[in-house]
Amino acid sequence: MPADDVLLEIEDLRTHFLMDDGVVCAVDGVDLRVRKGETLAIVGESGCGKSVMARSILRLVDPPGQIEGGTITLHRDSGPVELVGADTKLLRQIRWNDIAMVFQEPMASLSLVHTIGSQIVEAVRLHENIGKAAARKRAIEMLDRVGIPMPARRVDAYPFELSGGMRQRAMIAMALACKPSLLIADEPTTALDVTTQAQILELLRDLQDEFGMAIMLITHDLGVAAQVADSMAVMYLGRVVEYGSAEQVLATPRHPYAQALLRSMPRLGRARQRRLTAIKGMVPPPYARPDGCFFHPRCEHVVEGRCDRVSPRLLQVADRQVSCLLYEEDK
């Protein structure tokens, strides 16, 4: 992959929560790259650390969580910036201007006591030296662009006066108001019904074409990921277990967890009578991570005496990266 193509590089990111009962390693050594203009889907079960990983990028993890190590490098036009160690002033400039976020619950992530317009205007004026009127004009343009009818009136509406889908559109309008190069969408459609979900995904795709930003899409829904993703990273217990192009990962998953995850998903066109297979066992409790490969207690291909001792590394296997000892043996 050509280096000038990379927008965001995450290396060995570790975000831990120091709880009274012990340390929860929510993100435990993640390596990822987001290329310019692409859509990267991060998939995994609830609690696999995908949200915390996304929040770590802009250092938005609330205490007791904290980034314990690793680097996050953003390649801006003016040069690379490292975010984990960046001072807060620089970080605040990067927030929203270079990297913006859309969250799961639009009702909860917009302030209910401020109008949509004032929240967008605030974002614009934080990063651009323009007057109130110009910022308001931009807000109306953005609302229009995300498909909110009567934007000149809705700009003065409060979030609770809009429907769920409209709220998420407003959130997206706010996220794109400063033309970021990366949009992190953390379960943006989970709280919406299926029809609205499809509309929002299509909107994101259209906007990506128009604005040319990269999207990091966090989702537990493989169907959503399949619709929009260019590349895909599968996470399990705070680590990336498989990373490659979305098409390849979905068609021929290599990591046993990715394989199991895909088998557990219903598909149109697949023989009706075939049962969905659940992944055996439970996600281990947060304080008791297994030794060796985190997935080995639930893995069908477990090699006794090896998978429970040796921790696999994320290795290039043919067309993608996989973190599994089965493939290390192959080598």
Place this chain on the structure above:
Amino acid sequence: MLGYFGRRLVYVVVTLWAISIVTFVIINLPPGDYVSTVIANAQAGGVSLTPAEITNLRLRYGLDDPIFVQYWRWISAIVLHGDFGQSFAWNQPVSTLIGERVLLSAILSLSSLLMVWAIAFPIGIYSAVKQYSWGDYGFSFLGFIGMAIPEFMLALILMYIGFRYFGASVGGLFSPEFQDAAWNLGKVLDLAGHLWVPIVVIGVSGTAGMIRVTRANLLDELYRPYVHTARAKGLPEWKLVLKYPVRMSLSPFFSTVGWLLPGLIGGETIVSVVMSLPTGGPLLLSGVMNQDMYLVGSFIMILSVLTVLGTVVSDLALAWWDPRIRKRYKRE
């Protein structure tokens, strides 16, 4: 919106009417009345009243009329003439008695309130933002002490310190030489010199409580998603805390702000008694002890009016503060 408040006004009248009946009935519940108190006091002083004198007294105050006649006499005078009746014990109109004390009660309540807000809001916000820091623990510790010390004890301690070390006169709001003087600069300064003790006494427990409430309300909001959004937008930390979660956390405050209204004339009885402050509280207390029917009834009625109006004020304040409430009123 107007329709909503029109309806509210009807409720206010009905509520006050119900309160007036309950008040009057309760005042008449204890055995005896004002005249029996007079007799008892006279006997304690070694004088006994003749049956004729007693009958005269009862007749004069209309105490032998049926209770609903007495009630009607009382409430119709209030509603029709704004006449709150006569205090038996003071032999003065109730309105004059209360009026004399309203100003001082209001000054005392308002100044202690301002002290509470000025201290409690910043500390409460600090404690929530820096939860479990040494500062938070320190303020929590002080806060619990402030809440645990009874007001009368703090009043006694401060009065002792003031008298022992600063030679200040004990209790009251004025030095003896200004007690009956006309208002002038000297008297105002003298008042200010005395006022700080009750303000501190009343303010301390209020501040302590308010710190806890502010802290708890803010903690409820501090980790909500909209705060993450604001942070992700690149707002400086202190600015986003004040603009978003603090703003949201003040809604409960606005929904109770109107209840301060009755406190302006009737609050802080115990402190006022201990420090012999000429405010409304002790007046009410003495009225209850003397079974001074119209004084107590009218006083409670005025407190009730202020409470009910305060609730309406609260609702208006909340509507002004919170657009969700405002829009709901508009729809109704």
